[in-house]
Amino acid sequence: MIRLNTGDGDFAARFDALVDARREAAVDVARDVATIVRSVRDEGDAALHAFTQKLDRHDLDQTGWRVDRAACAAAFEALEPELRAALELAAARIRAYHEKQRPSDTDFTDAAGVRLGARWRAVDAAGVYVPGGRAAYPSTLLMNAIPARVAGVERLVVVTPTPDGAINPLVLAAAHLAGADEVWRVGGAQAIAALAYGTDRIARVDVVTGPGNAWVAEAKRQVYGVVGIDMVAGPSEIVVVADGANDPEWIAADLLSQAEHDTTTQSILFTDDAAFAERVAEAVERQLTALPTEAVARVAWEDNGAIVVVPTLAEAMPLVDRLAPEHVELACDDPRALFDRLRHAGSAFLGRHTPEAIGDYVAGPNHVLPTGRRARFASGLGVTDFMKRTSFLQLDESALNELGPATIALARAEGLPAHAQSVALRIRTNR
Known part of the structure; x- marks a missing residue:
């Protein structure tokens, strides 16, 4: 697990490394x-x-x-x-x-x-x-x-x-x-x-x-x-943005809820309270020793986990966007304000009483979500992934006469005379 502070001189380079860290399977299959x-x-x-x-x-x-x-x-x-x-x-x-x-x-x-x-x-x-x-x-x-x-x-x-x-x-x-x-x-x-x-x-x-x-x-x-x-999914990931008013045991459990999936999963805490960050780190260690999935979760936390201290939670959001994580928890007094600043995430969990695990099972939104920064351009699984859209258009004689000349001009400009002819013949017939 790495500890970062935006005030450190090497923060930018170390955060870049965190963003770019490759956690996909190393073997070429x-x-x-x-x-x-x-x-x-x-x-x-x-x-x-x-x-x-x-x-x-x-x-x-x-x-x-x-x-x-x-x-x-x-x-x-x-x-x-x-x-x-x-x-x-x-x-x-x-x-x-x-x-x-x-x-x-x-x-x-x-x-x-x-x-x-x-x-x-x-x-x-x-x-x-x-x-x-x-x-x-x-x-x-x-x-x-x-x-x-x-x-x-x-x-x-x-x-x-x-x-x-x-x-x-x-x-x-x-x-x-x-x-x-x-x-x-x-x-x-x-x-x-x-x-x-x-x-x-x-x-x-x-x-x-x-x-x-x-x-x-x-x-x-x-x-x-x-x-x-649907997508090509990679290792799971969670980002928790939390203030010091949270119970550190709750936040530690949330981080480990993803760490126990696989040794390549990533769990990251952003907080504006350095003392709270330390309490969460201690809670993670306590919970790991009692966790039946410790063998997996410990490797994931120690190899891929991170705690990032920021001046304010609002200043964490551009950093979260760079990670474009699968899951984001916003555990603070006004989660909607932070959510309004969030651009890239598979799914967001708002408030102190909304652990990610609820979304895995019974909340309703889909838990099949983009990983590996793919939330920059992809969404979670939904109904339209099983559907396709067919556009349709219908012109009468008047509409064809109005749109036809522009179509002919563009088709000829692109060197496609048959395209132009298919419209021109109809316009001449209409007239």
Whole structure:
């Protein structure tokens, strides 16, 4: 963990290094992923079977390729009542929030008499990747699948790795709650390739979303253009902007809530109170020693964590914008004032009683967010990621006569005579 103070002479250089720090996987997996993608594209199910046997250590012909809807429903019903209620609350709030995102069609006639507009339609099929292995992420399934359903996607496909043939019942329960049509026991880059190109068993989709490891992220990068993707996600990150009136234990817990994800995650505190900064650092150390995920969280905090002391919280905001982080907490008396100054962030959490973890599960906004400074130009996952917009226009004779001459002039200037002719013929006929 590094400590910075804007008053230090070397602050600018050290903060530049923090902004530019590369936390993506150091290993170059592009060549290996390209081999996997090509194999699945060319060999289909045979390649999926071979990669699953090699990487997940089970035979799909024995354990089963697909989990049926009845098994998903049974997994949901078997949950402890408290957990089932929590999933239902999360699903309801995610659905309600994303229903507000549905775009409206436009249709109007302008002064020239041209009818103009745009029509939104859902893609036909979407694929959701859900990480597997030692952790289960039912919240990730809900965050990806529910917006697709709200958008109107007709076919919703879930793929998830099943090491040694085992699949976490929480994932199946979430698939039931989200209304998934298909759940396949395949994961990794090979699953992304199957969704993009299709196999005899798994029909291709139009959009692929969901997080994964470096191989999954690279596979999404390579199949983009064959299918749409949500984003290429990197290690998680949180920035907390907090004044000295906060409980340091709360802020420490917020920083560690991201640090426990992975050793490459980044947790940064900005504060205008140097004494408070020290209390938070001490609280982080106390909590780390008692945290079951200490082995991961400690490495993340010590390697990538930072505490930055600023003269005022308002002066922290341009620095936060340079980081363009995935999550920003604004823990102060007037969070809206700071939020008004914020330009670049995946999601913002306003006030002392709004920990980032609430947003991960039950608040409603999507937790699939841009990382690695991509919030400068990208947004979190939403309904329109599963939709496309078709513009339309309609001219009558009068409108064509008004716009036609300018079209002809521009087409000729660009050296495209057939373009000009297609308009000129109609104008002559009209006259």
